Amino acid sequence: RKEVEQDPGPFNVPEGATVAFNCTYSNSASQSFFWYRQDCRKEPKLLMSVYSSGNEDGRFTAQLNRASQYISLLIRDSKLSDSATYLCVVVFAPEIIFGSGTRLSIRP
Amino acid sequence: DAGVIQSPRHEVTEMGQEVTLRCKPISGHDYLFWYRQTMMRGLELLIYFNNNVPIDDSGMPEDRFSAKMPNASFSTLKIQPSEPRDSAVYFCASSFKEEKLFFGSGTQLSVL
Numbered sequence: 001r002k003e004v005e006q007d008p009g010p011f012n013v014p015e016g017a018t019v020a021f022n023c024t025y026s027n028s029a030s031q032s033f034f035w036y037r038q039d040c041r042k043e044p045k046l047l048m049s050v051y052s053s054g055n056e057d058g059r060f061t062a063q064l065n066r067a068s069q070y071i072s073l074l075i076r077d078s079k080l081s082d083s084a085t086y087l088c089v090v091v092f093a094p095e096i097i098f099g100s101g102t103r104l105s106i107r108p
Numbered sequence: 109d110a111g112v113i114q115s116p117r118h119e120v121t122e123m124g125q126e127v128t129l130r131c132k133p134i135s136g137h138d139y140l141f142w143y144r145q146t147m148m149r150g151l152e153l154l155i156y157f158n159n160n161v162p163i164d165d166s167g168m169p170e171d172r173f174s175a176k177m178p179n180a181s182f183s184t185l186k187i188q189p190s191e192p193r194d195s196a197v198y199f200c201a202s203s204f205k206e207e208k209l210f211f212g213s214g215t216q217l218s219v220l
């Protein structure tokens with residue numbers, strides 16, 4: 001079993017839709033969690049941290065469920081520019097583990 | 109800060125040649141990571157350093173790969189001899205206290 005698992009997608013949704021991804025992790029003692037965004041042929045960039053209480057950044061909401069060992073990313077009112085691959089990251093020091101990514105495509 | 113700087117951006121070489129990839133981390137960061145990304149295998153951690161010391165190189169595929177960090181502002185990843193299966197995008201990333209990683213723009217390596 002992989003330590004961090006993501007649905008690879010692709011998710012193909014219309015502009016304006018709400019879309020959510022989950023990411024499950026196997027190590028219950030994991031300490032920190034993040035979402036990264038990677039555009040085609042570009043480097044991954046930090047999108048947001050994930051806090052236990054859940055957190056929002058504009059149209060993006062991240063949540064952590066420690067009991068079920070998953071993190072989620074919700075994108076509301078999706079834009080064409082949201083099309084990218086979204087990678088979850090789980091940290092259990094000293095290990096930083098990237099998920100394989102979920103591809104999202106927003107259509108007009 | 110200019111961010112993590114990698115060079116070259118693109119490298120095309122012939123099988124058997126030596127390839128050296130370079131990375132300048134963000135000033136003040138104490139961790140440096142080398143990753144490789146392909147369509148088939150996704151993002152793979154090759155090696156990482158803490159305060160210039162290699163901590164975990166278990167991801168280095170074989171002895172043809174080596175990495176050094178002679179000082180806090182410079183690291184190299186060397187492949188000798190290179191093979192076509194080494195073709196990938198190689199990313200360098202740095203962080204402070206192993207938290208949020210900042211990636212360089214990557215080196216697109218093509219081994220013919």
